Amino acid sequence: MAKVLRWDVLVGALLIAVFAAGSLTSPGFATVDNLSFALGDLGEIALIALAMTMLVVAAEVDLSVASVLGLSSALVGSLWDGGMAIEAIIPIAVLTGAVCGLVNGLLVTRLGLPSLAVTIGTLALYRGLAYVVLGDRAVAQFPPDYTALAVNDVPGTPIPYPIAVFVLLAAAVGVVLHATGFGRALYAIGAQEQAAFFAGIRVKRIKLLLFVISGTVAAFAGVVFTLRYGSARADNGVGIELAVIAAVLLGGVDFDGGKGTLGGVIAGVLLIGLLRNLLMLGDVSTEIQSIVTGLLLIVSVLTPRLVSLVRPALKGSP
Amino acid sequence: MSGAPTLALANVSKSFGAVRALRDVSLELFAGEAHALAGENGAGKSTLVKTLAGVHRPDTGQVLLNGEPVVFTGPADAQQAGVAVIYQEPTLFPDLSVAENIFMGRQPRRTLGRIDRKEMHGQARRLFERLGVALDPEQPSRGLSIADQQLVEIAKALSREARVLVMDEPTAALSGNEVARLFSVVEALREHGCAILFISHRLDEIFSLCQRVTTLRDGAWIASEPVAGLTHDDLVRRMVGRELGTLYPKEAAELGEVALQVDRLTREGVFTDVSFQVRRGEIVALAGLVGAGRSEVARAVFGVDRWDAGSVSVAGRPLPAGSPTAAMGAGLALVPExxxxxxxxxxxxxERNIGLTGLGSLRRGVTISRTAERDRAKDWAVRLQLKFARLSDGVGVLSGGNQQKVVLAKWLATKPSVLIVDEPTRGIDVGTKAEVHRLLSELAGQGIAVLMISSDLPEVLGMADRVLVMHEGRLTAELSRADATEESVMNAATGRAA
Incomplete structure (x- = not known):
């Protein structure tokens, strides 16, 4: 019965509606330049959302991603300032993210702590470390070849390089989630962890891996962010975990795990991106933007619940 | 049985979409009678209960209260009219006391709306006295056994002056003593003038507790009649609509080498020094009271729980502790409780559920083969005669018996050499139960070693080549098929010398 009104289809429709509304109300909106910029501006959120999708499907969450992004950015700045080659810095930063994810994962799987609590803790911890690494300084003047990579489009297309990376990764995650045993296991873990464990699925190992992936991707996003803005700061990306989670939930992934599709999440990410872009074009203050993100988050959690409450009442249930 | 029935259904029908859950069903419950509702899974028992409880409204037909037609617009309405439903597993507030649970929302008050605890505890105590059970109203509900939780629910119903108690499989999770205690409570309620509708898959209970029985089959009313004069077979025939072969068809199979060897297995505070072996082709039953540690042993053997001492080996090879994945790899399968x-x-x-145990073997390259996944599910669904509409349907829509078949399918698809089944027929209907028994016997015939945990004594005695009995975490007896009787098993299970 849910086939008629699938949530991800609904979000897709909403996406088209917002796009149409934007084209009509804002003259600068539906241009290739602006959309290309909007995509680029979405890069970090989109990348992190991929890893977050897998975590939330498995009924876990990582709130520390923005702080890992910040820590990665601070490391890049500090090491660059110290004279290290950018080719060496990037792997170090990404690896640090993997370690951050490993710490989250170990706390969750070995000590059995809820990931919501663990990653709120490490959200503060990793951001604090970012300040220890770089202090209040901002480091700039990165090599133009690299900043160009973070900003420019793939030649002949309006697609910025980070988004091209996202497309490749999204294809991979789509296959993993919807066509591999690993993906099947994630849905089973999210829906009924005990039954998954009883079926011989290595629940803890899989969760640990998800946290490591999440940390790694967040740190990579930190590198992209730093190069795109040409500025390394400890407070880079503060608060974007909320935009990421809003996109994932808006995409129809159930916060309780076990449900959702990658297609939905991509629609959710684009929806968030378009809305942010529209608000920006309309010169709406960042405070209002943050209010909109918050509202979207609540709406995306609330609506499926309301639908599931209303549906049986309409249809009658056996 | 004179006068109007306390509660009755007259020619009630109820459909959900294309499914006709109840067709022209009538039922009369009189004050002071215990009335059994019999039927296989999917016969319409739950729908009938929900209609009495005000959850469903009949499409046609009437609900009659003391002979007068009534319309229950919701569960609260039915409760108001004195209908209470006691479910198999009650949901109490675990952090509140027993008395607080009983009087939730209706606590006796003192001035300024303060709760009168003394009065509340006194009333609760008097309720338990009336039921003839010893429960402390002041103790927290957390940690109460399921049996005690049911008693709290019954006391709650009584405090609301319930005239009709519907008990939906109350004994499914109870041990022998607890069932006996529940029965004496039901007797007390009858004397008190309550009408009781009792649902159970254990036919013996219907015969020992109830005066009349109504049978449903495929949503239709089959018969309402006095229990006296009915035989076991009569009742089964009405439920199933056909003759059943013998319920417990374990056939002698040739015993092969030892498949599962458990040596002095100990998990501190749970079970101690448990040693046994199961041969290929053998069905070994693990009997005992609920809480004796049987399921815990099974869980440890399969690696779901860790063990502290001892060893487990499959086909002579030792198994690492605490890894279901390794246990599966060694050929073990556990159909859990x-x-x-x-x-x-x-x-x-x-199909996804059946595929879950074969994520490795269903792989073609990197991805899962949808065809292989579907074939695996279809193959086993056919072999186990699963009743389903589409393999892509959620397992939640299946009846209990069919759900159990999916669990069996999921494990048999791994081609295990040792199959552990924990309460394989709990809460499933007689027809499916016989199928499960036949299946287990067949599997043993094919050389699989079967370890069966069961609280159903006839099942244990009928199916097992050997019976192991546990009491308080220790093996207290090992009985051959010839020596195993209801008496010898119960003696060992209750800790009396065998």
């Missing part, structure tokens, strides 16, 4: 939490992922489809 709790279908909904451990056996199945309720949100997933039939």
């Amino acid at each position: 709790d279908r909904r939490q451990q056996g199945l992922v309720m949100e997933l489809s039939i």
